[in-house]
Amino acid sequence: MLGLDAAVDPNRCRMLGLAGSVAIVAGGLTAGALPVRDALVPSSGRAALGLVGAYFGLVLLVAAWWWLGRAVRGPRPPSPRTLLLTLATWAAPMLLGPPLFSRDVYSYLAQGAMVQAQIDVYAHGPERLGGPLATEVAPVWQHTPSPYGPVFLALAARAAGLAAHFDIPAGILGMRLIALLGVALMVAFLLSLARRCGVDPSAALWLGALNPLVLLHLIAGAHNDALMLGLLAAGLVAALGGRPVAAVALVALAALVKAPAALGLPAVAVLWSHRLVGRARLVRAALLTTGVALATTAVVTAATGTGYGWLAALDTPVSPHNWSLTSGLGRLSGALLDAAGSGLGDAAVPAWRRLGLLTTAVALVLLWRRRERLGPVYALGLGLMAVCALGPALRPWYALWGLFLIAAAAPDGRARRLAAAASPLLALAVLPSGSAADGLQLTLAISGGALAALVLWWMFLAPGASIAPRAQAAR
Template sequence: MAFPVDLRHCQALGLAGTAFLALGGETAGALPVRELWAPASVHAALGLVGVYFGIVLLTAAWLFLGRLVRGPRPPTPRALLLVLALWAAPLLLAPPLFSRDVYSYLAQGAMADAHMDVYAHGPDRLGGPLADEVAPMWRHTAAPYGPAFLALASALSGLTHGEIPAGLLGMRLVALAGVALMAGALPRLARHSGADPAAALWLGALNPLVLLHLVAGAHNDALMLGLLGLGLVAAHGPRPAAGALLVTLAALVKVPAALGLPVVVALRIRSGDRPLPAVLTTAAASAATTVAATAVAGTGYGWIGALGTPVSPHNWALTSLLGRATGALLTRLDSGLAPLAVPAWHLLGLAAAAVAVLLTGRRLRAQPVYALGLSLLAVAVLGPAIRPWYALWGLFLVAAAAPGTPVRHRSAALAGVLGLAVLPGGGPADPGQLVLAVSGGVLGVVVLWQALLAAQAPVPGRPA
């Protein structure tokens, strides 16, 4: 017997999930330093259990919603957008979750507002309460973001006068605006690619990674992806120069979006433009946008050098793991090459990513948006650093243009697994925290299972 599923139950279950996330985050999230609870405290423990309980409920709601989307009477894109708004609502005023990056954004915005060189100095140069909120490993690190984002962060700093609560709310609203752009672009990209708009929204905007990391975590990847999606939509239309402008702005938030520029050219050629004019006009629009954004930000061109900003020595990217393992082996062999192991693997990873991008673009020439999604996934996986939300770089466009259901199923499985990968405080886990997280997840599974069994039980007096 199939479990009963309808849109109303999915709405309620997902809302319960994000409500538990918000409540648990009050004691287990990436709180301001003065509000942090000791990890061993009862409040922090209950908060951690509550967050993982909420993740399980949210993920289950999303999977049930996927069954409806694939069913005979799928919900309309408008109905799915309302579900997204409902699920996101409890997270609007929640503390940051799963990362302390938002505090780095605020500190870098304050530095730019004070005319400090964010590409030469880390938040430690700013000092004060904002610098204290930045994760220790990043306090001495220059900003790795483009001038478009730093101009926005600087404006927000001036508007909020450096007040942390107002700044956190402002950054979350920026992230929500990015998610709104993503949700607006997905159905249109799906129609252009011959895909189902409802399925695109389900995988690309409603999946748990978007809510956990772009909304609750307030990551600037939301703005990058929103501008990238809007730019690709514009590139399909009568004003393709607007597509180049928007994709360039996305790259001036975070540089991986620059891979969208060749796709703008490809879409222009498919629309009837000759190759050389398409390349030249796209390049001209991109260059003009870069110069204008850099001038407005007032940060200069130090952002080009900042692309080499070091990554965390403990990140779990594939190339970093292989580099550390190789370095440990070389150390045991008393080799002087041990310090070169991690940089060498990072270079190999970047080279492999470049090859993957070229091969994907060549093989999927007729499906440029899908090729871009797979290319961004390759960059995320083979790059020198990876975090769960980096998978959204590719999943967003795979959702819009995937040619078949199996690809969507594999993408959904990836999103579901990565949703469980990071603790709500954003720091490394100790064994006790892992036990609490697993306990919260298991509790969620048990509660769901009992509720589903109760829903299947026959009602006295009603025919079975």
């Protein structure tokens, strides 16, 4: 990305990424997903400066990550320990900064407070709770029941208790610590998965843990996908290590955070079948997996007391302006049908979403048939990527569902290259406030990114650049 043919110094990548991370957080202090009482008018001078600064830092961070990837693929790749130090360095500023790139953390806290108040989160939205936390939830989700499982809601209730006893920032910190626990599990079990799947651990860490999407959305945004992926990875490692009962329980817990993790159960069943003897091994493994998963679900649901309403809440309405592939095609088709006067425009979005679900089902069947050749972990990663790409809703961090497992299990080739190329594009796709961009905000964001690109050119590419690559300086 920086046009350097010489060896790359991982230490310089670390410092460049740290500068980017600090700039993102500093910009987020005025342009982030702030509490309503602290939010500024987007057109105000401070908010505009914050947006420019956040995108300036975002481009620096993406450049540092991409440059570090060159080092990972180079003749002297950094060790996993060096990469973990880099991850900690880049993540540290984001731990104490404001929520960034999404307001979902406020929804999590409101739903946790509803659990504490014994309000059925699967029947009512945060509007039923009222009060300061409900005020922070975006209007589109005020009347929407929670689609999350009892494991996550029990943890969110603890964080909501911090918000109630102290203040909303304390609750945000609690949610961020939960997300950080998930990231720690992701990192620990990513290394184990990579070794078991024959993938270089450094390459897996670069793509799956140091990825800007992890930093921006799982840490800065405090999304519950971190805990889901951490538990899913733990379950897959247990399955590969010959502990199928523990594996099923862990994957079931992941699904009780967020439903997409349930796709990991067939992968565990395949691995369990390899340890059985006799006929119909896969059928017996599937039955055993189902039994352990149902028992885990029953125990956890009874312990948390939230009930089974999350099953019905899985069809939570999708935002009408969601920018998933099927939703986008549906809106475009609907506009064309309306322009033609057919009267069928309103049916276009539902039709495209049903087609997307059907295509996803076909893709999952094809991957299931190729599971032995691909390996269950890699096949699961591709399946989760299909769910993300073809589902009715898409957010940048959803890509991590499949990307994380692709990083752990995919051989060198097209899948890894596409995942690496898509990550910076998705990282740049959302404003620090999590809101849709208007013309002014888009101009400010582009200005901040362009300024960062100019600085990078001056540092690395201009004649007599102030920072020369390590090998070049030695000549």
